[in-house]
Amino acid sequence: METFDEQVYISFSGGKDSTVLSSLVCSLKPDILHLFSDTGCEYPETLSFVEEERQRGKNIVPVRPVCRDGSVWTFERVVATYGYPLFSKAIANGIRTYRHAKTPVTKQHALDYLGRMYPKALSYLDYNISDLCCEKLKKAPLKRMAKRMQTQCSIIGTLAEESRVRKRDWIAYGSNIFFQKKDNQCRPLSFWTERDIWDYIELYKIPISDLYGQGYQRNGCMFCGFGLCAERRKFGINRFERLSLTHPKEYDYMVSRWASLFKACGIPY
Numbered sequence: 001m002e003t004f005d006e007q008v009y010i011s012f013s014g015g016k017d018s019t020v021l022s023s024l025v026c027s028l029k030p031d032i033l034h035l036f037s038d039t040g041c042e043y044p045e046t047l048s049f050v051e052e053e054r055q056r057g058k059n060i061v062p063v064r065p066v067c068r069d070g071s072v073w074t075f076e077r078v079v080a081t082y083g084y085p086l087f088s089k090a091i092a093n094g095i096r097t098y099r100h101a102k103t104p105v106t107k108q109h110a111l112d113y114l115g116r117m118y119p120k121a122l123s124y125l126d127y128n129i130s131d132l133c134c135e136k137l138k139k140a141p142l143k144r145m146a147k148r149m150q151t152q153c154s155i156i157g158t159l160a161e162e163s164r165v166r167k168r169d170w171i172a173y174g175s176n177i178f179f180q181k182k183d184n185q186c187r188p189l190s191f192w193t194e195r196d197i198w199d200y201i202e203l204y205k206i207p208i209s210d211l212y213g214q215g216y217q218r219n220g221c222m223f224c225g226f227g228l229c230a231e232r233r234k235f236g237i238n239r240f241e242r243l244s245l246t247h248p249k250e251y252d253y254m255v256s257r258w259a260s261l262f263k264a265c266g267i268p269y
């Protein structure tokens with residue numbers, strides 16, 4: 001806040017980590033701006049929790065995925081246009097690059113990369129899979145809104161322990177990335193563990209989304225296919241399988257559109 005003359009905002013997802021982040025930052029600046037990415041495929045519990053937080057006095061502005069031409073990007077439109085977010089960002093990026101490469105050299109590079117790093121993914125090259133969903137539904141609209149509101153830095157609630165990429169990034173840059181990359185970022189929870197998050201929630205009696213009481217470990221988007229395999233390994237059930245139990249209407253919608261893709265890619269649902 002000092003570095004950027006308070007022109008900062010919290011990137012707020014309605015999940016437990018960003019709720020803890022919000023609680024910490026609001027203790028210093030109660031009216032801080034929260035930008036909430038409403039992707040259109042949020043769990044109903046996330047939307048109602050965000051509304052509750054707003055009613056508790058948090059300064060939350062929803063950001064919807066609207067194109068420059070004014071049309072709205074829905075999850076279904078993103079999948080039809082670019083491909084489904086499936087497996088992991090790295091695999092989906094490799095498959096998209098392979099499928100849409102402009103030159104044979106790029107195509108071959110994508111093939112080599114997948115063969116070297118994720119050989120199993122070579123079986124899914126024919127399917128409509130891509131990593132562009134987050135860019136269209138979250139990142140680009142958030143960036144536009146942050147610019148429009150003249151903010152200079154985002155405060156985000158990522159933990160280094162969440163993934164190898166985040167850990168490497170934290171070791172390389174630390175918690176504050178100021179004036180080094182295109183966007184300034186403050187990541188004060190980087191060195192927290194998930195246990196720390198739960199301890200803080202319990203200690204300070206922080207309200208969190210009802211979703212966690214239904215067995216979900218994360219909020220995020222209902223139909224997101226990133227990280228499903230790890231969920232099954234860790235918890236014996238993935239978020240699609242859980243969706244069938246907790247949100248049958250949304251599950252039926254998802255299956256009616258993309259069951260054949262899940263089947264072809266060996267995704268349990």
Ligand code: SF4
Pocket residue numbers: 039085133134135137138220221223224225226
């Ligand atoms: S979390 Fe998944 S579904 Fe949501 S915007 Fe990102 S890629 Fe798309």
